Amino acid sequence: MPLFTRPTSLALPILLTITLSGCSVMRSYDNELKQTVDLVGQGQIDQALTQHEANNTGGDFDLLYYLEKGELLRLKSQYKDSAGAWLLADQKVNEWENEAKVRAGAILENVGAVLLNDKTRRYDGHDYEKVMLSTRLALDHLSAGDWNAARTEIKKTHEREAIIAEINAKDTEALEKESKEKGITTTFKDLNGYPVETLNSAEVTTLKNGYQSAFSHYLAGFVYEALNEQGLASPGYRQAIELQPNIKILEDGLATLESRPSLRKPNETDVLFVVESGAAPALSSVTIPVPVIVSNLGVIPISFPVLHSDPSHTLQPSTVGIDGKDTLPLAGVTSLDTMSKRALRDDMPGIIVRGVLRAAAKAMSQKALMDQGGGAAIAGIALNIANVITESADERTWRTLPATISIARMTLPSGKHDIAIGSSKQSIDIQGSHAIVVTRLLGNQVYWSQPAFGPQMPVYTAPSAIEPAKNIDGSAIKKSPAKPKKKKAKKPVQQAQG
């Protein structure tokens, strides 16, 4: 690799890169977002938004700016503004997709990141963030009542997953080849002092991967079902089960898919309760001495990212109260806390290889300058100081995402219902054949969403459920094309089998 042929020639690019990318190198994303998340946890969304804008000035906003902004606006129930911010984020992810398809397998060709650190790389988002972006955009559209736009985002979610899978496979292959060539055999388990247990727990290792979530696929199933596309709903429910096996609500989603339309009466609504808790984990930097075999440079300190769970991430409510009488169990189906750990676990080989190459490049250029003496030695000292200052891991991650997502599902008579989660209660007007009620718990706050009017199409999927046509004033017309058959009376509130 030409990186190691002329060490002194690297000094200037390194210093220049440090100077040019000063802001992104010195910025502590962890500190900035901790304050923002704390403000949201205290119910101060407006202040959180103001602070977010103050932290991001200059006009050329990155992906992360739009991701966090969209989430804050969503919590304010400004669904269209939130979708606007997220669609700008989506454009950036699209750019990444287009480039990544061409670049796949050239994982180490970003010279800036090899020379300096991962913070200098353009923020492309973690894979699970790209997938969650589409899922959350779908939720925005659903909250705004646009089920067809939600369908577009849902479709994008699984197309994006396929692209990520393809790129990851090629990158992994390239990385393995590179590690072999450079003789880098270090894994995260060899990093003395690294909290290995955060990436090595059973819940992290049993995940299929770090970017596919059972919630995204269950939501896909629900949206397709609501739009009367059972052929697309079934793979949604099926994939949710494959990603999180042995969860009853997920299994019921598929098992009763065909019978559900005939069980639901025209004046009933199939309601999906989505309860999001906590905030996604923070990334901080830890510096660990690593033996660098490349050019026999000895032991060099290298920075690595460490994930810290939001302390409240395990505090999920276990039930949803309906009208003070029914209690519906909530099932945790997706943990973004665990997914982010799995994503970091999968990213670690790349982080280690880039870290080792970077450390080797820096050490060699500094040594070469010092050996020359005079002015060059001063430059060498400057470079050493710069290296110490800039050597920290990339702390950027979508922090306002929830830590966990739980769901419950029930068929309720359409109309107003008193919904309770923990000690918080809210009157929710549920209309249409399908509705989604999303609630976010963060800090001491509960953020409720009022569902917009849902679709009505599935009424016609079951002969027994056809409602007689009505006049404009709502009275039944005398000659109805299809009389509803008399059905056996059901309980007014009936828990959906899925």
Added chain:
Amino acid sequence: MYKSNNALKATVIALLLSGCATQSPTISSGNVEYGDSKAVETLTNEFGSTDLQSIAESMASSLLQSPALFEKKRPLVTVAEVKNKTSEYIDTKSITDSIRTKIVKSGMVRFAVDTSAMQTQVDELTRQNQTGLYKKSKSKKMGNMEGADFRIEGTITSIVKRAGDVKDVYYKFSLQLVDNESGTMEWADEKEIRKTSNKSMF
């Protein structure tokens, strides 16, 4: 003579040029190309356009040879659901739409609205009959919809196997024609597709 030759040349050139000018202008950055929509696509071994087209083609031609469709003059058919039993997001409606289009073009059968189009059908009838905007004599009456003689229904299943770098996907698309009154199956056919990919090929 020389002059008239020049005039002839000028006329020919002018005609040629004007011929060029009648073509539609093209705006291109050079990065986008139109491709053949029927071209064989083997980008990945997930369900793709070639699979959709080959299923639609083979099912439509097989169905059009079914004796059941000849017994009655232009029987009325509806498309019921094609159940997707795979883990892939395959738009089965898109497949049945293609099959239906091919069959309709043959002129042998008529199609009744299926369940997915029922809402639009009811909305239209309601609009004509209940909004007070239409002449009673000119509006289409409620209660005159025709029930289909046959329904088309089916399933798509898949078996996915991985061994090392090799991924093998087998799809089976089954379709059947059922007589709505008697409940008898009048025709059935299957289309099988096998796709194998090898990582080392990329």
